[in-house]
Amino acid sequence: xxxxxxxxxxxxxLRSLVPVLxxxxxxxxxxxxxxxxxxxxxxxxAMMGRGFKLGLLAYDLGSLPRYFRRAHLLAGxxxxxxxxxxEHGLTPLQVQLARALNQLVGLACYEQPEMxxxxxxxxxxxxxxxxxKRLSVYKDDIDKQARQILAPDPLRPAVQLKKxxxxxx
Amino acid sequence: xxVAKLAVHEGAPPTGVFTRRELRGDTVIDCDxxxxxxxxxxxxIAAELAEAGFDVAVIEExxxxxxxxxxxxxxxMVRQLYREGGATIAIGNPPVMFQExxxxxxxxxxxxxxxxxxxxxxxxRWVSEFGVGTTMAEMEPYFExxxxxxxxxxxxxxxxxxxxxxxxxxxxxxxxxxxxxxxxQAHCVGSNRxxxxxxxxxxxxxxxxxxxxxxxxxxxxxxxxxxxxxxRDGKRATGIVGHVVRADGTRGPRxxxxxxxxxxxAGAIQTPALLVRSGVKSPSGQLGGNLSLHPNCKVVAIFDExxxxxxxxxxxxxxxxxxxxxxxxFAAVNLPPSxxxxxxxxxxxxxxxxxxxxxxxxxxxxxxxxxxxxxxxTIAGRPQAFYQLADRDAANxxxxxxxxxxxxxxxxxxxxxxxxxxxxxxxxxxxARRVLSGPIRTSDWEVVTVHMMGTARMGKDRSAAVTDxxxxxxxxxxxxxxxxxxxxxxxxxxxxxTIMALATRAAAHVxxxxxxxxx
Numbered sequence: 067x068x069x070x071x072x073x074x075x076x077x078x079x080l081r082s083l084v085p086v087l088x089x090x091x092x093x094x095x096x097x098x099x100x101x102x103x104x105x106x107x108x109x110x111x112a113m114m115g116r117g118f119k120l121g122l123l124a125y126d127l128g129s130l131p132r133y134f135r136r137a138h139l140l141a142g143x144x145x146x147x148x149x150x151x152x153e154h155g156l157t158p159l160q161v162q163l164a165r166a167l168n169q170l171v172g173l174a175c176y177e178q179p180e181m182x183x184x185x186x187x188x189x190x191x192x193x194x195x196x197x198x199k200r201l202s203v204y205k206d207d208i209d210k211q212a213r214q215i216l217a218p219d220p221l222r223p224a225v226q227l228k229k230x231x232x233x234x235x
Numbered sequence: 236x237x238v239a240k241l242a243v244h245e246g247a248p249p250t251g252v253f254t255r256r257e258l259r260g261d262t263v264i265d266c267d268x269x270x271x272x273x274x275x276x277x278x279x280i281a282a283e284l285a286e287a288g289f290d291v292a293v294i295e296e297x298x299x300x301x302x303x304x305x306x307x308x309x310x311x312m313v314r315q316l317y318r319e320g321g322a323t324i325a326i327g328n329p330p331v332m333f334q335e336x337x338x339x340x341x342x343x344x345x346x347x348x349x350x351x352x353x354x355x356x357x358x359x360r361w362v363s364e365f366g367v368g369t370t371m372a373e374m375e376p377y378f379e380x381x382x383x384x385x386x387x388x389x390x391x392x393x394x395x396x397x398x399x400x401x402x403x404x405x406x407x408x409x410x411x412x413x414x415x416x417x418x419x420q421a422h423c424v425g426s427n428r429x430x431x432x433x434x435x436x437x438x439x440x441x442x443x444x445x446x447x448x449x450x451x452x453x454x455x456x457x458x459x460x461x462x463x464x465x466x467r468d469g470k471r472a473t474g475i476v477g478h479v480v481r482a483d484g485t486r487g488p489r490x491x492x493x494x495x496x497x498x499x500x501a502g503a504i505q506t507p508a509l510l511v512r513s514g515v516k517s518p519s520g521q522l523g524g525n526l527s528l529h530p531n532c533k534v535v536a537i538f539d540e541x542x543x544x545x546x547x548x549x550x551x552x553x554x555x556x557x558x559x560x561x562x563x564x565f566a567a568v569n570l571p572p573s574x575x576x577x578x579x580x581x582x583x584x585x586x587x588x589x590x591x592x593x594x595x596x597x598x599x600x601x602x603x604x605x606x607x608x609x610x611x612x613t614i615a616g617r618p619q620a621f622y623q624l625a626d627r628d629a630a631n632x633x634x635x636x637x638x639x640x641x642x643x644x645x646x647x648x649x650x651x652x653x654x655x656x657x658x659x660x661x662x663x664x665x666x667a668r669r670v671l672s673g674p675i676r677t678s679d680w681e682v683v684t685v686h687m688m689g690t691a692r693m694g695k696d697r698s699a700a701v702t703d704x705x706x707x708x709x710x711x712x713x714x715x716x717x718x719x720x721x722x723x724x725x726x727x728x729x730x731x732x733t734i735m736a737l738a739t740r741a742a743a744h745v746x747x748x749x750x751x752x753x754x
Contacts, residue, residue: 195437
């Protein structure tokens with residue numbers, strides 16, 4: 067796992083994309099979403115991270131011919147229309163980048179605690195509750211399985227005899 | 236009342252586990268058997284051989300974690316436990332995203348814990364077409380041994396969540412065959428976090444079953460060590476050379492293991508690359524070939540009622556009605572919100588509107604027994620998978636999706652989102668049949684897998700197979716493969732138990748022929 071970071075212009079592009087890709091209540095979380103994206107790409111193959119950065123640069127500059135400004139400066143309908151033009155783009159690279167952006171930003175968005183709370187997902191207390199239940203209600207069976215894991219296997223005495231026969235150890 | 240421990244090893248690392256913290260300088264290890272990989276194959280064979288008295292060293296590229304390390308932080312778990320953060324792709328149209336575990340315990344740490352024996356007809360095919368002695372009569376003792384060790388059992392009724400009850404409701408309404416899942420679990424209580432490391436200790440992954448056993452019988456486990464290549468003296472494998480992987484992913488001190496027997500158990504993607512890096516050749520041309528991967532796809536069904544699928548066991552049931560038609564099973568597979576958001580084509584306000592229904596969703600998937608095969612190529616020492624979904628398999632999955640939608644609507648779903656990049660939502664079974672009877676562009680499919688198999692297939696005929704019937708590489712000496720690479724064909728069911736049973740069988744063969752392999 068290597069350190070992966072976006073430079074200021076890549077962050078600006080991503081910040082402009084958060085309102086396009088995420089629900090409105092995630093917009094204030096844009097910086098945390100981008101930080102999370104860095105962590106995800108840091109764990110991914112280095113080539114993927116490099117490709118993603120290049121893709122963001124292409125996306126940023128690609129708006130110039132049509133909008134006379136870079137993508138990170140687009141907002142509202144223009145930002146929406148520009149992303150849609152990549153989503154349904156003529157080249158596979160445009161389509162793939164738009165899909166990757168949507169997937170990775172969507173993932174990062176719903177990793178934010180505010181967003182998981184908003185959809186009613188609270189696994190930590192649930193895990194704690196069921197773990198406690200398991201360790202108390204099923205204690206005897208759990209202990210039995212732990213003993214079984216470490217016990218010599220009565221079905222393999224021949225192995226032990228062979229070990230002696232081979233004169234090993 | 237005293238409280239049980241989460242798992243056998245919790246707290247200080249057990250004796251015999253070495254990580255990058257201990258491996259600070261170049262290290263030379265001598266042993267009888269070195270096992271590369273600590274998952275379903277590697278962990279199993281390590282325990283079997285250690286119990287028989289062999290001096291075993293297990294080498295694992297991933298890190299060592301304990302049950303208490305598995306938290307509710309989904310993406311942190313993915314970064315820690317999945318190779319390349321889960322961003323591994325088989326190139327093709329469509330690209331197939333696949334996942335491999337990279338941790339002590341291998342993919343068993345992140346799988347769903349489904350424990351099924353290889354179907355009789357698959358074993359029979361392996362015997363008749365590939366000449367391997369794997370009849371059910373021969374394999375049964377090995378299956379039994381594995382099932383006891385990893386505690387294969389039906390689910391406790393109170394751990395089954397609403398999403399699975401809805402799946403059953405749909406199957407029962409139509410009259411389709413649905414079976415209670417067999418899983419390697421000791422009183423699973425339904426945290427539904429199997430894919431991110433079981434936080435309750437219930438899933439009896441290799442991490443908490445076979446590896447503690449291997450350690451108990453004297454094996455050593457070296458975590459954070461990547462194997463560069465297998466060393467050889469002529470055709471005889473003599474050990475491995477590797478290096479410690481530092482926390483930042485860079486190359487650390489060198490690790491050399493000198494052994495009498497080398498076991499490659501790094502999975503169907505990594506094992507062929509390891510063999511190729513080590514100069515192993517197979518006249519069969521099958522090394523890296525024959526990749527099958529049980530392509531699967533998922534739908535998201537929205538119900539009116541509350542489901543809260545994350546409270547309940549993962550895949551408590553499997554629909555097996557169409558298993559003999561290359562559709563292995565349908566199952567409910569709850570996903571955290573982030574993974575759902577990543578899996579659907581929705582964005583912006585539309586994504587927000589969909590996610591508001593998160594607790595009313597049933598995510599259900601189907602597994603296709605593929606007829607096509609791909610290949611793992613080794614490029615600059617690294618494996619890259621290539622796989623082209625066959626038209627026939629795509630058509631079968633399309634039919635499967637239609638059937639799965641029929642089931643979900645019979646269970647009461649109001650709408651179902653299909654796994655296509657162009658957004659498609661269907662509102663009843665007729666709508667699903669209509670949409671899914673038309674052409675779907677191959678590139679629109681969203682296909683994923685966790686079952687990679689077949690890239691060093693076993694068989695009697697060395698001109699057609701990489702290894703013999705026990706997994707010994709035909710054109711090498713003392714080099715054994717013990718993972719899903721061995722499968723001559725896809726197994727139709729979740730592959731873990733087949734891998735473990737074959738590894739147990741291979742261990743018995745080594746034990747019975749110790750002078751030949753470990754003298």
